[in-house]
Amino acid sequence: MAYVAVKGGERAIDNAHAWLAETRRGDQAVAEIATDQISEQLGRAVDRVMSEGGLYDRDLAALAIKQAQGDLIEAAFLLRAYRTTLPRFGYSTPVDTGAMHIHRRVSAVFKDLPGGQILGPTYDYTHRLLDFALAAGAAPPAAPQAESGIAAMPRVSDLLDDEGLIEGDGADEGEPGDLTREPLAFPANRALRLQALARGDEGFLLAMGYSTQRGWGGTHPFVGEIRMGEVAVEITPPELGFAIDIGDITLTECQMVNQFAGSKTKPPQFTRGYGLAFGHSERKAMAMALVDRSLRAEELGEEATAPAQNVEFVLYHSDNIEGTGFVEHLKLPHYVDFQSELETIxxxxxxxxxxxxMA
Amino acid sequence: MTPASDDPNAERKAWMRVLARASAGDMRALLADCPALPPHIRLRGPEVGLVMARGRIGGGGGAFNLGEIAVTRCTVRSEAGQVGHATIARRDDEAAELAARIDAALQDPARHDAMAARVITPLAAAQEKRRQDAARRAAATQVQFFTMATMRS
Incomplete structure (x- = not known):
């Protein structure tokens, strides 16, 4: 019986996939989209897929987006599957975001911070009016360039450190756990939580972060700093024995600064939440920083009552690949399970x- | 980031940093003006794999695993005897192998100066120009607060 069903399904599946391929291509009178067009012109989608796929490779992310017809969770899934085919060469030296080649850097707490407010290529202050000139296709004018470039910029968190009014970056927790090697286990320290959040679903983190702003575990956040730009990556190949620079990746970092009334052991001071994401992914980095801070409730002696303060709830549900797998598996054949339920009823x-x- | 001057590997690290960012096409074009690279054998690769990129909690605290980067690595030995290596943060077998061969050639005293002058120097200049262009574009988006100054006058 089972074999009959599988064989019957096989042809249907092949035909369904053939139709899918045709649908993916769309009207063949319209030019086919190339993956370099996706990576150049749909860069934010590429950034999101790299982030949630947990793999930095613009070309692969672009291919995944094309293959998934723009379904970004499906595309992230494709990247996750692909990465399992590759050997792991090692770990990088932790990147130095303080040495970032800045494209954008803003602070909502200090107007006149050293280095200044650099808006960069932002959607902020656009009017969100549809631009029909884009539909017509027009080359944009060259972006203006200043006489001289910006200098290196200190992180805002380093500027505030002096008076002890803001907590530091935190102590070294030793060798961090790695979710790609070992499944999530609790208690999860901050390093492990940040890894999970970094590849977590942007929409889920946005909703969780938003919930803290609306009163479910409020943390009174301010954007201490957002910076985006290129950061060099270093590794130490065993055959060389010294660190080498292997190239740049684009990262977005968010330092959230949060009010804190103090506890029995700590004086009142500003605490912090941290967000770091592949590519230009500002919403993601901000949401991540909000959630990183709310997940520190227990550590800071706050009453943990809201969903965004519940480490297990957040980390068990932040991964959209796992989420989509479990939700979408419901549509696969459950004939036997259902038959037995029917019998029971x-x-x-x-x-x-x-x-x-008898009564 | 700037290598300390007492680092015995500082010079090699500096050219490897440049080669890691160079396209295969650019390296090939510049090599056309140089004496041919010596024949080589591949000791490893070129092969694609993953490097887990790490960040620091809060930017400067303990390490955490951010996500993986697809990289290509290659190790070669040139006929002249030098072992060259490259790991580059992208999937590109040709670029990794060329970078490893140039790394080997740069360690060969007979080839070093020509390679440095005709390959590394122009590549470094082009990369620096790209960075400076971005830095000038960024500077053009720096907010110039003028309200306070206007009110005071």
Whole structure:
């Protein structure tokens, strides 16, 4: 019986996938989209897929987006699957975001911070009016360039450190756990939580962060700093024995500064939440920083009552690949399970009927 | 980031940093003006794999695993005897192998100066120009607060 069903399904599946391929291509009178067009012109989608796929590779992310017809969770899934085919060469030296080649850097707490407010290529202050000139296709004018470039910029958190009014970056927790090697386990320290959040679903983190702003575990956040730009990556190949620079990746970092009334052991001071994401992913980095801070409730002696303060709830549900796998598996054949449920219901009804007759 | 001057590997690290960012096409074009690279054998790769990129909690605290980067690595030995290595943060077998061969050639005293002058120097200049262009674009988006100054006058 089972084999008959599989064989019957096989042709249907092949034909379904053939139709999918045709649908993916769309009207063949329209030019086919190339993956370099996706990576150049749909860069934010590429950034999001790299982030949630947990793999930095613009070309692969672009291919995944094309293959998934722009379904970004499906595309992230494709990247996750692909990465399992590759060997792991090692870990990088932790990147130095303080040495970032800045494209954008803003602070909502200090107007006149050293280095200044650099808006960069932002959607902030646009009017969110549809631009029909884009539909017509027009080359944009060259972006203006200043006489001289910006200098290196200190992180805002380093500027505030002096008076002890803001907590530091935190102590070294030793060798961090790695979710790609070992499944999530609790208690999860901050390093492990940040890894999970970094590849967590942007929409989920946005909703969780938003919930803290609306009163479910409020943390009174301010954006201490957002910075985006290129950061060099270093590794130490064993055959060389010294660190080498292997190239740049684009990162977005968010330092959230939060009010804190103090506890029995700590004086009142500003605490912090941290967000770091692949690519230009500002909403993601901000939401991550909000959630990183709310998940520190227990550590800071706050009453943990809201969903965004519940480490297990957040980390068990932040991964959209796992989420989509478990939700979408419901549509796959459950014929046998359902048959047995049917039998059970019939039996229960029959039993109930007999009991009535006997009464 | 700037290598300390007492680092014995400082010079090699500096050219490897440049090669890691160079396209295969640019390296090939510049090599056309140089004496041919010596024949080589591949000791490893070129092969694609993953490096887990790490960040620091709060930017400067303990390490955490951010996400993986697809990289290509290659190790070669040139006929002249030098072992060259490259790991580059992208999938590109040709670029990784060329970078490893150039790394080997740069360690060969007979080839070093020509390679440095004709390959590394122009590549470094182009990369620096790209960075400076971005830095000038960024500077053009720096907010110039003028309200306070206007009110005071």
């Amino acid at each position: 019939r039996r229960m009804r029959a039993d109930a009927g007999r009991a009535e007759e």
